[in-house]
Amino acid sequence: MLIMLAVMMLSSIYLLRSTNSTTMTTSNLAYDSALAKAADLGLHTAFQFLATQPKAALVADIPAAGYVASMAPNRGVNHPDFWTGSTTVRDGANNTVQYIIHRMCMLPGAYNASAPANNCTLTAAKQAVASSTGLGDSLSTDRSEYADMPELHYVVTARIYGARGGNVVTQSVVMMGP
Numbered sequence: 430m431l432i433m434l435a436v437m438m439l440s441s442i443y444l445l446r447s448t449n450s451t452t453m454t455t456s457n458l459a460y461d462s463a464l465a466k467a468a469d470l471g472l473h474t475a476f477q478f479l480a481t482q483p484k485a486a487l488v489a490d491i492p493a494a495g496y497v498a499s500m501a502p503n504r505g506v507n508h509p510d511f512w513t514g515s516t517t518v519r520d521g522a523n524n525t526v527q528y529i530i531h532r533m534c535m536l537p538g539a540y541n542a543s544a545p546a547n548n549c550t551l552t553a554a555k556q557a558v559a560s561s562t563g564l565g566d567s568l569s570t571d572r573s574e575y576a577d578m579p580e581l582h583y584v585v586t587a588r589i590y591g592a593r594g595g596n597v598v599t600q601s602v603v604m605m606g607p
Contacts, residue, residue, distance in 0.1 A: 461595055464596070468587045484606065488537060494516060500535070525590070526589050528587040530584070540581055580605060583602070583603040586599070
């Protein structure tokens with residue numbers, strides 16, 4: 430009988446510890462989810478900036494808005510230079526969200542500049558489904574010719590550092606014509 434009591438006591442201790450671990454894990458997941466939603470404010474703010482800017486203004490850096498007209502290929506989100514030129518916004522919970530917009534081009538300036546040649550990530554403009562014409566006039570493999578103005582890629586990256594040591598980085602790709 431004493432052995433049974435000891436086994437039941439140990440089982441209840443482990444059950445209590447398991448319940449606490451589950452509660453802490455659930456709390457951490459909810460916290461990360463809240464941080465991700467807060468980081469989305471940076472993505473939305475950047476998208477609003479891109480949507481309201483004249484396309485001709487997007488060939489040069491706009492530091493006040495966190496816009497960089499080129500992308501450094503050797504810099505990931507963990508590298509401090511990646512965030513050079515970023516800007517911050519605050520959400521309703523007083524979290525600081527840092528974001529930066531990179532145009533997916535090797536150099537600032539026009540996407541189709543020839544001297545020096547600018548290499549940009551482009552996507553063919555969406556064509557009508559019933560269209561009988563192809564997307565491009567050229568079938569050559571060494572260059573692209575688009576039937577309409579191509580769409581440039583812009584990568585928006587936002588990050589937030591939480592009060593409890595958590596951090597979240599989110600990215601979004603926006604495609605717009607030049």
